[in-house]
Amino acid sequence: xxxxPPRIQDVARAAGVSTATVSRALSNPDLLxxxxxxxVFEAVRxxxxxxxxxxxxxxxxxxxxxxxxxxxLGNPFFSKILEGISEGFAGSDVSVLITDSNHxxxxxxxxxxxxxxxxxxxxxxxxxxxxxxxxxxxxxxxVGDRIVFACEWVQDAPMPSVRSDNYKGAQIAVQHLYxxxxxxxxxxxxxxDNRLTHVRREGMLAERQRLGLPQRPDWxxxxxxxxxxxxxxxxxIVAMQDRPSAVFCASDEVAFGLIAGLNAAGLRVPEDIxxxxxxxxxxxxxxxxxxxxxxxxxxxxxxxxxxxxxxQMTNAHNAPAAEVELLDVTLIARDSTAPx
Amino acid sequence: xxxxPPRIQDVARAAGVSTATVSRALSNPDLLxxxxxxxVFEAVRxxxxxxxxxxxxxxxxxxxxxxxxxxxLGNPFFSKILEGISEGFAGSDVSVLITDSNHxxxxxxxxxxxxxxxxxxxxxxxxxxxxxxxxxxxxxxxVGDRIVFACEWVQDAPMPSVRSDNYKGAQIAVQHLYxxxxxxxxxxxxxxDNRLTHVRREGMLAERQRLGLPQRPDWxxxxxxxxxxxxxxxxxIVAMQDRPSAVFCASDEVAFGLIAGLNAAGLRVPEDIxxxxxxxxxxxxxxxxxxxxxxxxxxxxxxxxxxxxxxQMTNAHNAPAAEVELLDVTLIARDSTAPx
DNA sequence: GCTTGCCATGTAAACGATTACACCTATAAT
DNA sequence: ATTATAGGTGTAATCGTTTACATGGCAAGC
Numbered sequence: 056x057x058x059x060p061p062r063i064q065d066v067a068r069a070a071g072v073s074t075a076t077v078s079r080a081l082s083n084p085d086l087l088x089x090x091x092x093x094x095v096f097e098a099v100r101x102x103x104x105x106x107x108x109x110x111x112x113x114x115x116x117x118x119x120x121x122x123x124x125x126x127x128l129g130n131p132f133f134s135k136i137l138e139g140i141s142e143g144f145a146g147s148d149v150s151v152l153i154t155d156s157n158h159x160x161x162x163x164x165x166x167x168x169x170x171x172x173x174x175x176x177x178x179x180x181x182x183x184x185x186x187x188x189x190x191x192x193x194x195x196x197x198v199g200d201r202i203v204f205a206c207e208w209v210q211d212a213p214m215p216s217v218r219s220d221n222y223k224g225a226q227i228a229v230q231h232l233y234x235x236x237x238x239x240x241x242x243x244x245x246x247x248d249n250r251l252t253h254v255r256r257e258g259m260l261a262e263r264q265r266l267g268l269p270q271r272p273d274w275x276x277x278x279x280x281x282x283x284x285x286x287x288x289x290x291x292i293v294a295m296q297d298r299p300s301a302v303f304c305a306s307d308e309v310a311f312g313l314i315a316g317l318n319a320a321g322l323r324v325p326e327d328i329x330x331x332x333x334x335x336x337x338x339x340x341x342x343x344x345x346x347x348x349x350x351x352x353x354x355x356x357x358x359x360x361x362x363x364x365x366x367q368m369t370n371a372h373n374a375p376a377a378e379v380e381l382l383d384v385t386l387i388a389r390d391s392t393a394p395x
Numbered sequence: 396x397x398x399x400p401p402r403i404q405d406v407a408r409a410a411g412v413s414t415a416t417v418s419r420a421l422s423n424p425d426l427l428x429x430x431x432x433x434x435v436f437e438a439v440r441x442x443x444x445x446x447x448x449x450x451x452x453x454x455x456x457x458x459x460x461x462x463x464x465x466x467x468l469g470n471p472f473f474s475k476i477l478e479g480i481s482e483g484f485a486g487s488d489v490s491v492l493i494t495d496s497n498h499x500x501x502x503x504x505x506x507x508x509x510x511x512x513x514x515x516x517x518x519x520x521x522x523x524x525x526x527x528x529x530x531x532x533x534x535x536x537x538v539g540d541r542i543v544f545a546c547e548w549v550q551d552a553p554m555p556s557v558r559s560d561n562y563k564g565a566q567i568a569v570q571h572l573y574x575x576x577x578x579x580x581x582x583x584x585x586x587x588d589n590r591l592t593h594v595r596r597e598g599m600l601a602e603r604q605r606l607g608l609p610q611r612p613d614w615x616x617x618x619x620x621x622x623x624x625x626x627x628x629x630x631x632i633v634a635m636q637d638r639p640s641a642v643f644c645a646s647d648e649v650a651f652g653l654i655a656g657l658n659a660a661g662l663r664v665p666e667d668i669x670x671x672x673x674x675x676x677x678x679x680x681x682x683x684x685x686x687x688x689x690x691x692x693x694x695x696x697x698x699x700x701x702x703x704x705x706x707q708m709t710n711a712h713n714a715p716a717a718e719v720e721l722l723d724v725t726l727i728a729r730d731s732t733a734p735x
Numbered sequence: 736g737c738t739t740g741c742c743a744t745g746t747a748a749a750c751g752a753t754t755a756c757a758c759c760t761a762t763a764a765t
Numbered sequence: 766a767t768t769a770t771a772g773g774t775g776t777a778a779t780c781g782t783t784t785a786c787a788t789g790g791c792a793a794g795c
C-alpha cells in the first residue's frame with residue numbers, strides 16, 4: 056500500500072515547476088505568482104507531500120526544536136508549566152523536547168551538547184540549579200541568548216526569565232494572617248539551595264518586620280517543598296512549648312504535609328493553627344480543609360516562557376537582555392486560615 | 396571566541412584518516428584497528444567534535460526521537476509516567492518529544508505527520524482516545540509497529556501496550572472493603588469513553604457479584620477522574636436515603652473530591668463512610684485521612700513502555716504483536732477505610 | 736526601437752553525515 | 766610461487782531540502 060513518501064522533486068514534477076518554486080511556495084508564498092502558487096498547492100495536496108525535517112534542518116542549520124529542562128518530571132508542580140509551554144509552541148511548528156535534569160546520566164549532562172549537535176535551537180530551564188560549568192559553557196558557545204528560565208532561575212545569569220512575584224506572594228500571605236489577628240507567624244522554607252526559598256523567606260521576613268511582628272528565628276523551619284518535609288515541620292511545631300498560631304509554607308505540598316502532621320498530633324487546622332500554602336496546585340481547593348494559598352499562574356509561566364523564547368529565536372539580533380518578567384500572584388483565601 | 400563547530404572532515408584531517416574512518420570509529424569501533432581508533436578518538440577530543448544530528452538523521456532516514464502523546468499534560472497523574480519514560484530513554488541517545496494531544500491545534504492533529512516528515516521514529520501514547528482516523532492512518536502508513544500504548548490503550552488496536560492490572564485492582568479494592576465488613580459498596584467511575592473506566596467497573600462488578608453483594612445500579616455514579624466529579628458524587632451520595640457504607644473510586648483525585656464533599660456535608664471518613672482510591676498518587680499518603688488506595692507503578696509503566704518501544708525500534712523486523720504487558724497492582728491500606 | 740530594471744522562475748551548490756564499493760595490503764591455502 | 770581471502774581504509778554517491786546566482790520576459794523610460 057504505502058509507497059515511499061513523495062519528495063519535493065515529485066511535487067515539482069506534478070506541478071510542472073522546479074523544486075525551488077515548490078520550496079518557495081511553502082516557505083515564502085508571496086514571492087510567487089498566484090497561478091503558480093496554486094498549482095504547487097494542488098500538487099502538494101495530490102501527492103500528500105510533507106517536507107522532510109531532517110533535510111530542512113540540515114540545510115537551514117537549525118533544529119526547529121527546543122528543550123525543556125525539568126528538575127523532576129515526576130513533580131506535578133511542573134506539569135502545568137509544561138502544559139503552558141506546550142500551548143505556547145502549539146501553533147509554531149517547533150517541537151518540544153523534555154528531559155529530566157536530575158535523571159540525566161553523567162555523560163549526557165553537558166547541556167551545550169544539545170545545541171552543538173544541532174538537536175535544539177533553544178531551551179527553557181525550569182531548573183534553577185544549573186552548575187557554573189553549565190553557565191560558562193553556555194557563554195563560551197554563545198548559546199546564552201537562546202535560553203530562558205521559567206519559574207526558577209540562576210542568580211546573575213545573563214538570560215531572561217519569567218517568574219512569579221514570589222516576594223509579594225510571601226508578603227500578602229503574612230499580611231492575610233496579620234489581618235486575621237495572627238501575630239505569631241512561622242514559616243516553613245523550601246530547600247536551602249533554591250532561589251525561590253530565599254525570595255519567599257525574605258518577603259516573609261520583610262513583612263513580619265514591617266508589621267512589627269516578632270522575628271523568631273526558631274519559627275523558621277527548614278523544609279524542601281515536599282510533603283514529607285511538611286510532616287516533619289509539624290512534629291517540630293508540635294514539640295514547641297511556645298507555638299506559633301499560624302504557619303506560612305513555601306509550597307502547597309508542604310502545607311498538606313504540615314496539616315496532616317498537625318492533625319495526627321491532635322491539632323486542628325484552622326482552629327488551633329492557621330496554614331497558608333504557596334502555588335495553588337489543583338488539590339489545594341479540595342484538600343480538607345480547603346487550603347488558603349498564594350496562586351501562581353503556572354500555565355501563564357509556561358506560556359510566557361514559550362513566547363519569550365520564540366521571540367529570542369526569531370529576532371536573533373535582539374539584545375539578550377537579562378530582563379525579568381514578573382507574573383502577579385494572588386491570595387486565594389479558603390478554609391485553612393481563620394481569625395485568631 | 397567560539398569558532399564554527401568542527402565537522403567530521405576536521406576530525407579526519409586531525410587524525411590523518413578519512414571521514415569514513417571517523418564515522419566508523421564513532422558508530423562501529425570494532426571495525427577499526429586499535430591505533431586508528433585511538434587516533435580518531437584523540438582527534439575527536441582535541442577538536443571537540445560532536446556529530447551533527449540533522450546530517451545523520453537525513454542520511455540514516457531516522458530521527459532518533461520519539462513522541463509521547465499525553466492527553467493532558469497538566470494532569471499530575473501523567474508526570475510520573477513521563478519520568479519513567481524519560482528514565483527509560485536516558486542512556487539511549489533518543490530524544491523524547493512530548494505533546495499534549497488535547498491542546499493540539501486542528502491542523503497538527505495528524506499524528507502520522509510526525510512520522511512522515513521524519514521528526515520521530517516511534518511513539519508512546521498515554522492517550523486511549525485516538526480516533527479511528529488516526530488508527531487507519533497508522534495502518535496505511537505502516538507506522539503501527541513503532542507505536543506502543545502506556546497506561547491507556549485503544550481497544551483492538553494492533554499495538555503492544557503496557558498497563559496496570561486494572562481489573563485485579565478493582566477486585567482487591569472491593570475485597571478489602573468486604574473484609575472490613577462492608578456490604579453496601581458504591582463506585583464512582585471514570586469518564587464514560589475511557590477503557591480504564593470500563594475495566595475497573597467490570598472488575599468491581601464481578602467481585603461484588605462473586606461475594607454475593609447487592610448489585611445496586613444507583614450506587615454506580617458516573618465521574619471523570621477529577622476532583623470535581625468526586626465532589627459531585629459526594630452530593631449524590633449525601634442525598635441518598637439508602638446510603639452505601641463504602642465507596643470505591645476510580646481515581647485518587649475522585650476520592651479526594653469525594654472525601655472533601657462528604658466532610659462538607661458532615662459525614663466523616665472513615666467513621667461514616669470508607670473510601671478507596673485508585674493510583675496511589677503522591678498526595679494519597681498525606682491526605683487527611685491518609686487514603687487507602689490501589690497502587691499503580693507509574694514509573695514502571697513509563698519505563699516498560701520505553702523499553703518496549705526501544706525494542707520495537709531496534710528489531711524492526713520483529714512481529715508487531717499486540718501483546719499486553721500487565722503490571723501488578725497492590726492494595727495500600729491506610730486510614731480512609733475502617734471496619735463497618 | 737532600444738535599453739534598463741524588475742520580477743518570477745530555474746539551475747545547481749551547498750548543508751554534514753553514512754555507507755556501498757573499490758582498493759590495497761598481509762596472510763593463508765594450494 | 767601464485768592465488769584466494771579477509772580485513773582495514775579511502776573515495777565518492779547519497780539523503781532531501783534551501784537559496785545564491787543565473788536567466789528570461791515584460792513594462793517603462795528614453
